[in-house]
Amino acid sequence: MRSELASVLIVGGSGNLGRKLTELLTEKNFKVRWLTRKLNSKINIKQFEWDFEKAFIDTACFEKTDILINLAGASIRDKRWTKHYKNEIYNSRVLATRFLREVIECNKYRIRTFIQGSAVGYYGNETTSDMMGEDHFPGKDFLAKTCEDWELEAKKFSELGCRVCIMRTGVVFSPGNEAYETMLKLADYKIGSTLGDGHQYFPWIHLEDWCRMVIFLIEDQLLRGAFNAVAPHQIKQAELNTFFHKKTGKKQMIHSTPAWFTKLLFGEMAENLLNGSSISAQKILNAGFKYKYPDLNSMLK
Known part of the structure; x- marks a missing residue:
């Protein structure tokens, strides 16, 4: 499948990820919808x-759509749970x-890659230094269960002849x-962004790398299954706090938000903010x- 002929449909394309992905896909001659x-006429x-x-x-x-990218989902951080x-x-x-x-199956549309x-x-809200690879079992909290069920639905697309990533x-x-x-x-207000003791890992990825990874998965049609979309150099939240204060050059007045206050502010969501595991990027690195x-x-460069 040549990229200049490939048609991409992004579900949830108007969000932050979708807009940047649309920009990079268009630069590579994909037809994006x-x-x-x-609808936004502007x-x-x-x-x-x-x-x-x-x-x-x-x-x-779905007509003449080769690649379907699903980014739909309500924000997990905008509201109290x-x-x-x-x-x-x-x-x-x-x-x-x-x-x-179900719509694709009922209408017999042919999607090559999902x-x-x-x-x-997906891995749960615990803090551990054990590196989590894609074959690690899912966690048991609400967000982990949501991700597990979400992925199970995604895997069913393979029954329609789709390559699923x-x-x-x-x-x-x-x-x-x-x-x-x-x-x-x-950081500019001299307030630390650390939640709790700051020992929890903070899996992150740059927006551009995330978009480039999507394109990489599209173009290498031998790849399938789950991939951790995280930067290879993982950090703890306290290190993240230090990074932003270095960037502003301002010394912290308030260093962290105590765990008890974080729980008071965010309720159940706080457990996902106060905990975090080290996530491995090795699988996607091994793929090239x-x-x-x-x-x-x-x-900073």
């Missing part, structure tokens, strides 16, 4: 509308992915994006992927 819940991208909750989709989106919002997090991933597959977004939350993504960083700018702003930003310092 979006499947979105809300964007010069062919868009199709859908709403899995209403079992509605413009099925024309009430019972209602946990249902939204789960359903917008698991049920939405199931709906996509790339599914997932998260390192799953990206277990860490926190996506780049100057200008929300996560990066929030931590930079805290080259990182542009393998460590935090490479972002």
